[in-house]
Amino acid sequence: MTAARAAGAHADAVPDLVPDAAPSAAPDAVREPAPVTPEAVAAARHDLYTDGITACRGAFGAEWADRLREDIEAAFDEARRRPGGAVGRGPHRYYVEIHPEQMRGFAELADHPWVRGVCEAVLGPEYAIVELGFDIPFAGAVNQPWHRDFPSPELTRTERRLTSLAFNVTAVDTEEDMGPFEIAPGTQWEHGDGFEHGMFPPRGEFPRYESLAVRKYPCRGDISARSALTLHRGTTNHSATARPVLVLGVDAPGAGNDAHHDMAVTRAYRDALPERVRAHLHCPVVDELAPIVQKHTIEGLVMGDA
Template sequence: MPGSAPTGALAPHLEAAVQDLYGDGITARRGAFTPQWADLMREDVEAAFAEARGREGGAVGRGPHRYYVEIHPQQLRGFVELVDHPWVVGVCEAVLGPDYRIVELGFDIPFAGAVNQPWHRDFPMPDATRGERRLTSLAFNLTAVDTREDMGPFEIAPGTQWDDDPRFGHGMFPPRDTYPCYEGLAERKYPQRGDISARSALTIHRGTANRSADARPVLVLGVDAPGAGNDAHHDMAVTAAFRDSLPERVRAHLHCPVVDELTPIVQKHTIEGLVMGEA
């Protein structure tokens, strides 16, 4: 049974986004940023990946030739523009409430040779979703490149954020005998530089095989409703000087530690079932 989208007076484009999230489990805003903004984001992602790959625990595998890296907000020059974008703010407030929390900033990179991931969700279904049919977190994605078919596009099965099968491995991985169902629902997404999407991380999805010679970096911004608890899986921090430089409306949603000096993040948001890719 689908969940009930929050009701209230919303601008039409935000009302449509909320209905999308409670219906298909994903929505998007085309051209939210300029391609040039996305190009600067890619520079920051590539610099962070080069640093992370040079140390133990800097990047985690999400399948062959596919990696995830979590970063601190200060490593992204466009952080304020991203989290303060009116569409991002509006969607967060409408779905998660006015006291939403920014809990994750990172990126996925499938390189040439990345294979199909198993169908999965990013974490087990929370009790609030199961019992109250309420979404308690959102994942925003921004591509750093113009996505082509041969790059291994993101694939999602609309409406499956409500699937609740006790046979899910670790509460996240549908049994393989259900794959034909997800393949029948599957939609591939082809975002271009400057586009942004928001999805429930519970919606069943996978990265597909990258048959090109090009990497396909994607930024991930994770946002929680109060009490959702996903911040326990992440380690982002800010310095006092950086925090003080932020507008108050941004600071209000950052509850991460404030430190004298940033230390590189040792990744702990590992999803073991993705390491080998689809069998």
């Protein structure tokens, strides 16, 4: 069932997640991934402490990303059937948090050597996976206000230490008219004392962020990592195609973002995971998964949309 049919009973029904036409694929041979070496991990850490964002191109094949798209569509279909299943992030833009078992490639992503290496280099060996979800800007989604995902923590403000990371994986090849993600490099270090809720800078600062802004055009199979404190926004989706993006949230010990999420696993699923993944998955172990009622909101974001 498509997302549109699942939403048919709702007054605010949304279009299909992605049109039936096959997405355009960049040839894998042209996008060979760089080896995951200590030097590559060190470079990624440097990127995160300077620009606030980094990437591993071609970490997976396009087929892996296509399966991700199928899982996102199924999860969105289910979430839109029930109250609190999906939270709005502005007109025609939604966020859904899911359990790891809803994503066939979860273990491969969590155990990818680049993901593990970057987490250890930035957050330390005791990092914890605290969030799994996806963001979808549909056709008609508009520019978000510049924002960060939560207020800057004390360690970042006083010691310039990053205590969390957001890994993003696109489920489609991003084109210019699809509302690309836009980020203002280096802004992860701004204290945000004058930001509304610690997250939304005054609109008078928007021209400065726009002068810094870099748009990102990831392809299926790419992984990016960023500090969620780096000022960013989704842009207007002028196309007829949705742009679903997976989010994997990871914390250093004591960062506390796990309190904002309800991710869980069943015992059988957890026992089947590689030990390297289990060691970083501190979420509840349950007999039966309960649907997640979304609480990962960004206060003020919807009413603040342009």
